[in-house]
Amino acid sequence: MIILTGQTATGKTKLALELAKKHNGELINFDSRQIYKYLDIITGKDIPKTKIWLYDVVLPNEYFSSFDFVKHVTPIIEDIKKRGKTPILVGGTYLYLKHLLYGFDENNSPPDFKLREKLNSKSVNYLQKMLIKLNKKVFDDLNHSDQLNPRRLIRRIEITKSKTKTVLNKTVFIKSVPEIFIGLKYKDKSELRQVIIKRVEERLKNGAIDEVRKILKMGYKETDPGLKTIGYQQIIKYLNKKFTKEKAIDDWVNKEVQYAKRQLTFMKNDKNIKWREV
């Protein structure tokens, strides 16, 4: 198995295609945004859809988690191997990769959307108290940042309250340690920024705004999981007249640069990744 990850806008796709040729491989996407149908131009789906797995799996208003990803991808990997070919995973969503390679916690539970909806409007303080009451140790085990993070608090509450536990066999994942595990990154950020600016311009030229219009016309909303994506958020604000075009572009570029930084911060902890500068 081959895995190709790293920062956004580093040319992962191009390298993936080369590797596929060389190693008789089949590509699998692990980019959480390209999982979504209709999000094409802005998420940069530049491989023909018939030549890569896991593009267009769910609709923009559907929930899709790293757990769902692992569930979807495992049989595909097995299938490719069975046919004597090399699975090549390419993408930038490290959380998906992390869960695929190193597994989940044993006593986890599926999402409780009703509970999430109910708790979403609550204050951080309320959530903290609620979790402490349910199980103080769980709260204490969280780090400072997470103790103040409503989403993480809600997730902990959800797990603590849940009766059904999802047990996953960790070994399933660890078995497939990749032979090649490459991460692509920029050596300096100003270069990354330049590339991102250029890419945003290109995507606008290729019809990014029309893409958003089309998706909104289909009835999808700003708050749908798929549209909570860099680029879409900014263009929607532009279309709603909350942003000028310049502001939207500026924000788009900025958010993407910040995202690239966070990707690196997260991936750096994985000592198995062999880094390559572009």
Added chain:
RNA sequence: GGGGAUGUGGUGAAAUGGUAUCACAUUAGUCUCCAAAACUAAUUUUCCAGGUUCAAGUCCUGGCAUCCCUG
């Protein structure tokens, strides 16, 4: 030339004369089922020179800068 307005972190703003705040950006980080998400921490400010006052971003005088109106 005349009249008016405004000067506060990198940017946009807030502060009855009483500890200079906020948002965004920047830098570092967190992450075991929303992750292109959500969150944490750190850094950086009152145009200049005087004056009044226990105390000035705030009031007074002068200068400089920018913007608007008008010859």
